Amino acid sequence: MDRPRVSRILSDGQPGEPVEISGWVRTRRDSKDGFSFVELNDGSCMANLQLVIDSSVPGYAETIKNVTTGSSIKITGEIKESPGKKQRVEVHASTLELIGTADVESYPLQKKRHSFEFLREIAHLRPRTNTFGAIARVRNAASAAIHNFFQERGFLYVHTPVITTSDCEGAGEMFQVTTLLHDDKPPKSLDYTEDFFGKRASLTVSGQLEAEIYATSVGECYTFGPTFRAENSNTTRHLAEFWMIEPEMPFYELPQNMQLAEDFVRSVIKMVLEKCPDDMQFFNDRIDKTVLETLKNITENEFLRVSYTDAIEILEQSGKKWEYPVSWGQDLQSEHERFLTEQHFKQPIILFDYPRTIKPFYMRCNDDNKTVRAMDVLVPRIGEIIGGSQREERYDVLLDRMKEQDLNPDEYWWYLELRKFGSVPHSGFGLGFERLILLLTGMQNIRDVIPFPRTPKNAEF
Known part of the structure; x- marks a missing residue:
């Protein structure tokens, strides 16, 4: 039996x-x-x-x-x-x-609806509810779909380090890792040559730079692991610990990168819809009645390619009053991204060629010296779900970009050397896994689509 x-x-x-x-x-x-x-x-x-x-x-x-x-x-x-x-x-x-046994008087999950805020306080029990059980199954199916997508295409799965000495994004919002901290010794006065690693180290914000090593050695590869940002944002869209998927591809230029990102999003959504039909129907019935319609829009429409400059012009001519004013050279906010996908184009789009001043050092500069070969995939209801670029493969240009953003080239010596020994054009992108789960489920708060959310002032369970 x-x-x-x-x-x-x-x-x-x-x-x-x-x-x-x-x-x-x-x-x-x-x-x-x-x-x-x-x-x-x-x-x-x-x-x-x-x-x-x-x-x-x-x-x-x-x-x-x-x-x-x-x-x-x-x-x-x-x-x-x-x-x-x-x-x-x-x-x-x-x-x-x-x-x-379960004590009837103290067991908190009785047969009634509980608020998501309350359930966050009992994260050790919330997977027993319909909503969070369904989220767990969708996360599982999406994870399998991601690996399936890349494995079928011959990508190599690479485990990049959780502890790093490089700030990939250059924003400085990194969690420091040290064995030297004491109450009577502030961090700035510490001698990091005496620290465990002999230098200042932090939790990674991205596995991209290390993935580029493997992409320029063994071919197409991807990472899928936890990343950490010490961004003091207590919003429904931010986590201090979250999971990222970051493929890197040698010999890919921006058009091939955009196509792979589109194929990736559509493939993962289709597999989740196939593997979790009852859960997806639940989300559509109980959480957001537009979930299945939105996902159908994404899987059945090709993603339009729109330049950042054209998008700014559309936003400026929309006649709408924005909470965050629109002008060339400013990064787009969620309200702008959702307007473009939900009201103007009414379908997914990929924006490309962003101003160099608002993008990280590793993105390839265009000949106009004003823009870089960056791309963002925008979808209805979420806005940006993928960010990526063609990487800068020219040694001298990359060195100048580091200096431009006040980065110490000595700390990135190995990254620069990749441009000295057989450099090739290459590209990649990153997708925040929890953003994808928000899209799939219709949930409104990112803390509800990860098993144990880590946010400012909160590291329970």
């Missing part, structure tokens, strides 16, 4: 089939006729499995009273056709084992 998950029993279980199943109790209803209905969930799918446990089950009278919401049980029994309309099959128990 096997031990299937609830999802398998509900989809493929056959009447007369013996089963053993374990999980957590959602509800229990007792009948006057001497049996109980128990709704069991094991996290494998959205739906609960109905168990019918009658008084002939050994130990029924002593055990059933402790089978309360939140408790864990194991039963053996037989699959039967269900007379009810809500489910195809149910399981009639022949044995019942109470694994773990």
Whole structure:
């Protein structure tokens, strides 16, 4: 006798089939006729499995009273056709084992709707709810889809370091890693030659620079791992710890980079829709009624290519009053990105050729000396979901860009050397995984699409 998950029993279980199943109790209803209905969930799918446990089950009278919401049980029994309309099959128990009790008075997840704010306070229990169980399954399917996309195309999965001495973005918002800190010694006075690594080190904000090493050695590669930014932003769009997907491709120029990014987004969305239909329908019904429509728009429309300069002109001529004024040379804000995708073009777009003054040092300069070969993929409801560029492969230009942004070239000696020994045009992009999950689920707060959010003043669990 096997031990299937609830999802398998509900989809493929056959009447007369013996089963053993374990999980957590959602509800229990007792009948006057001497049996109980128990709704069991094991996290494998959205739906609960109905168990019918009658008084002939050994130990029924002593055990059933402790089978309360939140408790864990194991039963053996037989699959039967269900007379009810809500489910195809149910399981009639022949044995019942109470694994773990749940105190009725203190168990916080009773049969009612809880606010997402409250559920963040009990992140150790929120995966048991419908919403967060569905988010977990969608994250899993999206992760698999990402690896599948790159593996099918021959990309190499590279593990880049979590601890680094390079600030990829040049913004300085990095979490310092040290063994020297003491209450009576402020960080600025520390002698980092005596530190664990012999120099100042931080948690990585990106694996891109290291991925470029492998891209210019073994070909197309990608990273998929945690990144950290000490940005003191307590908003619905920012996390201090989040996951990034960063492919790097040698011999790719900007047009090929944009096409790969488009193919990537569309492929991942399609696979999640295929693998998690019930969860995706739940998000559309309960969270945001435009989720499936938005995703259909993305998967069925080619992404328009629009220059940054043209986008600024469209925004300036829109007649709208912006919270953040629009002018050439300023970075676009979410309100501008969403206007372009939701109101003006009404579909995904890729903006390219941004002003060099607002982009990092590693992006390739165009011949006009005003713009760089950067690109941002914008989608409805989210705005920017991918940022990328063709990388600067010319040694002298890259060195000048570092100095222009007050970076010490000595700290990037190895990155510069890649431009001295067989340099080639190459490109890449980055996608924040949690931004993707926001798009897929319709959730409004990024803290609700990662299992354990890390934000200013909050590092619980």
